Amino acid sequence: MLLNLADRPQTIKKVLVFALLGLFLGVFGVSRVAADDADLGISGQLKYKNAAGETIFVAGATVSVDGLDAVTTDETGSFRIPVPGPGEYRISLDTATLPETVSLKDANRNFLDVNLSTDRDQVVIFSLQDGSTSVASESRFALRRVVQLSVEGIKFGLYLALASVGLSLIFGTTGLVNFAHAELVTFGNLMGYFFNYYGLAGVVGFLAPLPAPLGSGSNLIIAAALTMFAGGILGYGLNRFIFRPARRSGVSLLAQMVMTIGGSILLRYIFLYFFTGGTRAYRSYSAQRASEFLGIYLTPKDIASMFVSVVILLAIGFGLKRTRSGRAMRAVSDNRDLSESSGIDVEKVISQVWTTGAALASLAGIFFGLDAVTWESGFRVLLFVFASVTLGGLGTAFGALFGALIVGLVINLSTLFIDVELKNMMALLALVVVLMFKPQGLFGRKERIG
Amino acid sequence: MIANYSPTPGVSKNRPALVVKNVSKSFGGLKAVDVKHLEIESGVITALIGPNGAGKTTFFNLLTAFDSIDSGSIELFGKDIVGVASQNLAKQGMVRTFQLTKALSKMTVIDNLKLGALHQSGENFIKSLFTPIWSSQEREIESRADALLDRFNLSHMRDEFAGTMSGGQRKLLEMARALMTDPQILMLDEPMAGVNPALTQSLLGHVKLLRDEGRTVIFVEHNMDVVRDISDWVVVMAEGAIIAEGTPDHIRSNQVVIDAYLGVHHDRELSNDV
Amino acid sequence: MDWGFIFERTFSTMIGPEVVIYALAALGLNIHFGYTGLLNFGHVAFMAAGAYGLGVSVYYFHWNFWIGLGMAMVYSIVLALILGIPTLRLRADYLGLVTIAASETIRITVRSRVFKPITGGAEGISEFSKPFYDLSPFDLGRFYSFGPFRYLGRDLWVLVVGWTLLILLTLMVQQVMRAPWGRALRAIREDEDAARSLGKNAYAFKIQSLLFGGAIGAVAGVVQVVQKGSIQADGFNPTITFTIWMILIIGGPARPWSPIAGSMIYWSLIIFVENVLRQLSPQTRESLERTIKLSDINIGQMRYIIVGLGLLLLARYRPQGIFGSREEMALDDR
Known part of the structure; x- marks a missing residue:
């Protein structure tokens, strides 16, 4: 291997690319504030506003973490439960211990799931309200709940669609399933954080006072644009420096897929190495109050991001149908040999697909980041991305769009019937069922052999 | 006629x-x-x-x-x-x-041919564990394969990887392999x-x-x-x-x-x- | 720097429990990927199936340890069928999609509260392996030293049984791969349509391959949890799968002894590097911390960065492993 490195300038170039990428992220890691909190815990404060608008702290309520001792809130309504280590925990509030007039805003949310990271306490919030404004607790299948879940499902589906289109198109044009696609989502998720906090150049100390977007952080909307740009460059680079040379020198598809798996784990642990395991939030728009509209709770950022996704997805659809390069993408996905012989520059199309696909995945990463910024945000949705593209039909762009919407909706609605924790299981089940009965997906066509 | x-x-x-x-x-x-x-x-x-x-x-x-x-x-x-x-x-x-x-390029020419034989008891997982069960059939298959290699003038390639063959040789190999099923x-x-x-x-x-x-x-x-x-x-x-x-x-x-x-x-x- | 300690650790690792466990797992993956060309990106799920087959039987059903071992096999068979039946008629990538998704889903499900009464949830299961250690001829709490090696009696007993299993199973793999069964698998790996045109039921062979390799993966899982003395869902995370891939490709796929070689090389390298890094002088450590953020916490993460980069470069330049012949690589004309 070392010999190979020495006598191949190509390889050195590739190693350099990775080194640069590492450096880039490294710089970004340097500027983070280290937290050396050795003992971990989950904390929070129980409070509500009374009819007069005063904040009242709830003392003496019981909060427990699954499998661990319960604690009681003190006179400031605060509690802290130490936990043994990182992991996922469910924090439950015993509503019977609340003052009589006080109840949860959403009666179904008497527990919260938190993913505790390696280095800091997690704060949880139970939204309480005064009894005078309380509504009767709703049943499991209440219309409001169904609608709420559907809207959330559509939101999730829209983000998934952004993440999936690239995967499907890359497969269509090259036959390669990019198992590192989820890492492109994570890349967007983290780069959004980076640009949001430090701006384009502010990370280099003396440039920090520059005006946004260069220094001292930029608004998330500008950060998102920068992130998409960075994601596009990453996608272009992955194809240009890694997968195109591999295709050229005849590396088999099977080996290329192992390469994507290697790339996936490499990127993921570079992310973890520099970003560390904590869950963070963007500087802009992180704490927003959900407002009610016809009984549906949505935050303004949810509405904005859903709107942007719809616009972008429509633009993609229009682009694929109407523009020259979009039509070329679909033609190559459809039949590579035929497109090649009819004069389409297939390599150029592949390059465009990687670039746009990665840029869209990065944007999806930002949207997922509105809820949480973590080093494994992409990996968490990987299964859903796979389910989407398979349901829609691998290789079809429109299939991926519709597949994602269906998956988002079905997965969220499934929580009406099953425990939230089992929704991954549902997605897997859906994937398996699709493969059993309609392996080419809803929009795919059967393949010819021979 | x-x-x-x-x-x-x-x-x-x-x-x-x-x-x-x-x-x-x-x-x-x-x-x-x-x-x-x-x-x-x-x-x-x-x-x-x-x-x-x-x-x-x-x-x-x-x-x-x-x-x-x-x-x-x-x-x-x-x-x-x-x-x-x-x-x-x-x-x-x-x-x-x-x-x-x-042509199964990472298999030898003789293995390509031996694969073609039908009803091999050694293709059953359990039986494959015990060589005596399938060794005599394997010898018979091998001699048939050698005869076919001879007939198609491929004997000199017998133990080479099929991937090293020319296009024409591959066609011959494929035909010989098909004949192993005695169709x-x-x-x-x-x-x-x-x-x-x-x-x-x-x-x-x-x-x-x-x-x-x-x-x-x-x-x-x-x-x-x-x-x-x-x-x-x-x-x-x-x-x-x-x-x-x-x-x-x-x-x-x-x-x-x-x-x-x-x-x-x-x-x-x-x-x-x- | 205490080189004596570093080498003692490295040598002890070379035949230590990790090497045995990962070699067993890689032996199973070798049947899948090396011989049959199946893209199993969720091999850790088979290890989990073995571990929980044993654990659930003892913890939930209160059966004895030895029945649990049988159940470990049953679980791996069920898992192989669930993963294989829908996907093995399709192109190779679908198995990859489903296995990578399934292994994570299984981990999340098993650690969930819903299944806690059965699987022990996030805390997992412990105290199931006593019958195994009761058979130990060694004093479990004593250290045994020979040459550069030094093991606790408990580990030594695991090693004796583990290596015996590993060698027997490797011989078994060698036998079936030399037989017509293995020939058919290799043919399917090279070209499924050609194999089918010659009367081979490719689907059935692929299912058998998934079952066999999965069962060996389950053995690896059982050895691992018996050695650790506890079963924890989070131990079965995707990094395990990719480490196994790395080991298989270092050793070179489709050779029976390569999982053992790959596992020894991988583990001795990792342990050596980690121990050297941990023993660097405080000044060096500080400058590394300043420049590349190397800390006690992320030395362990460095391992997976190496695995990822290694996998990427090996698959690109030496898919036949570091011992494989260049000739074989040149034949890769697909």
């Missing part, structure tokens, strides 16, 4: 190996194959010709169950074989080769494609020898000269349908075929430049 059959599409034969009725196959609304009636006489060499995109390979895939038919029936020696899996067709005596040769019907998809002229004659000789052993041979071919040289009967496809069949001489003077072909030869010369 085969020459006595009337040269009309769909004519019935005395001893048909294959009978195809109303077989159709569409891809996305496009009808790729639509064969009303076709019988393939056993013990002779039948050529399946037609311009590019005529549906020959698709038809081959349908006959060998590598693709499923939309409707119709296919009978092999009087037995309906629609829905029979391709691997089971080999066990019923019908074996095929591929247009793009499928009654051999379906050869463009056996001469990509073979250098020096080897073509030897390949043609081998195909004729197969017929002389009493096997039925069906092959797909573009080159009319090759077809005239070795085939006893020619079936012409165009746009998924059978447009003519007859002896090579009949076909040569058939106006329908000439029309279909002249255009195509023109096309092919153009595409050959690319």
Whole structure:
């Protein structure tokens, strides 16, 4: 291997690319504030506003973490439960211990799931309200709940669609399933954080006072644009420096897929190495109050991001149908040999697909980041991305769009019937069922052999 | 005698190996194959010709169950074989080769051939654990394989990886491997494609020898000269349908075929430049 | 720097429990990927199936340890069928999609509260392996030293049994791969259509391959949890799968002894590097911390960065492994 490195300038170039990428992220890691909190815990404060608008702290309520001792809130309504280590925990509030007039805003949310990271306490919030404004607790299948879940499902589906289109198109044009696609989502998720906090150049100390977007952080909307740009460059680079040379020198598809798996784990642990395991939030728009509209709770950022996704997805659809390069993408996905012989520059199309696909995945990463910024945000949705593209039909762009919407909706609605924790299981089940009965997906066509 | 059959599409034969009725196959609304009636006489060499995109390979895939038919029936020696899996067709005596040769390149030539033998007890997982159960059969298979290598002049490549062979050698290997199943019907998809002229004659000789052993041979071919040289009967496809069949001489003077072909030869010369 | 300690650790690792466990797992993956060309990106799920087959039987059903071992096999068979039946008729990548998704889903599901009464949830299961250690001829709490090696009696007993299993199973793999069964698998890996045209039921062979390799993966999982003395869902995370891939490709796929070689090389390298890094002088450590953020916490993460980069480069330049012949690589004409 070392010999190979020495006598191949190509390889050195590739190693350099990775080194640069590492450096880039490294710089970004340097500027983070280290937290050396050795003992971990989950904390929070129980409070509500009374009819007069005063904040009242709830003392003496019981909060427990699954499998661990319960604690009681003190006179400031605060509690802290130490936990043994990182992991996922469910924090439950015993509503019977609340003052009589006080109840949860959403009666179904008497527990919260938190993913505790390696280095800091997690704060949880139970939204309480005064009894005078309380509504009767709703049943499991209440219309409001169904609608709420559907809207959330559509939101999730829209983000998934952004993440999936690239995967499907890359497969269509090259036959390669990019198992590192989820890492492109994570890349967007983290780069959004980076640009949001430090701006384009502010990370280099003396440039920090520059005006946004260069220094001292930029608004998330500008950060998102920068992130998409960075994601596009990453996608272009992955194809240009890694997968195109591999295709050229005849590396088999099977080996290329192992390469994507290697790339996936490499990127993921570079992310973890520099970003560390904590869950963070963007500087802009992180704490927003959900407002009610016809009984549906949505935050303004949810509405904005859903709107942007719809616009972008429509633009993609229009682009694929109407523009020259979009039509070329679909033609190559459809039949590579035929497109090649009819004069389409297939390599150029592949390059465009990687670039746009990665840029869209990065944007999806930002949207997922509105809820949480973590080093494994992409990996968490990987299964859903796979389910989407398979349901829609691998290789079809429109299939991926519709597949994602269906998956988002079905997965969220499934929580009406099953425990939230089992929704991954549902997605897997859906994937398996699709493969059993309609392996080419809803929009795919059967393949010819021979 | 085969020459006595009337040269009309769909004519019935005395001893048909294959009978195809109303077989159709569409891809996305496009009808790729639509064969009303076709019988393939056993013990002779039948050529399946037609311009590019005529549906020959698709038809081959349908006959060998590598693709499923939309409707119709296919009978092999009087037995309906629609829905029979391709691997089971080999066990019923019908074996095929591929247009793009499928030599198993990371296996040795002799292993390629030994793979071809049917009903190997050592292919059962449990039995494979105990060498004595399958070793005598393995020796018998190996001697058959060596005989075939000898016959196809490949003995010197015996222990080489199949991936090191030339295109023509791969065609021979594939044919020899197919013979390891001792088939009654051999379906050869463009056996001469990509073979250098020096080897073509030897390949043609081998195909004729197969017929002389009493096997039925069906092959797909573009080159009319090759077809005239070795085939006893020619079936012409165009746009998924059978447009003519007859002896090579009949076909040569058939106006329908000439029309279909002249255009195509023109096309092919153009595409050959690319 | 205490080189004596570093080498003692490295040598002890070379035949230590990790090497045995990962070699066993890689042996299973070798059947899948090396011989049959199956893209199993969720091999850790088979290890989990073995572990929980044993654990659930003892913890939930209160059966004895030895029945649990049988159940480990049953679980792996069920898992192989669930993963294989829908995907093995399709192109190779679908198995990859489903296995990578399934292994994570299984981990999340098993650690969930819903299944806690059965699987022990996030805390997992412990105290199930006593019958195994009761058979130990070694004093479980004593250290045994020979040459550069030094093991606790408990580990030594695991090693004796583990290596015996590993060698027997490797011989078994060697036997079946030399037989016509293995020939058919290799043919399917090279070209499934060719194999089918010659009367081989590719689907059935692939299912058998998935079952066999999965069962060996389950053995690896059982050895691992018996050695650790506890079963924890989070131990079965995707990094395990990719480490196994790395080991298989270092050793070279489709050779029976390569998982053992790959596992020894991988583990001795990792342990050596980690120990050297941990023993660097405080000044060096500080400058590394300043420049590349290397800390006690992320030394362990460095391992997976190496695995990822290694996998990427090996698959690109030496898919036949570091011992494989260049000839074989040149034949890769697909």
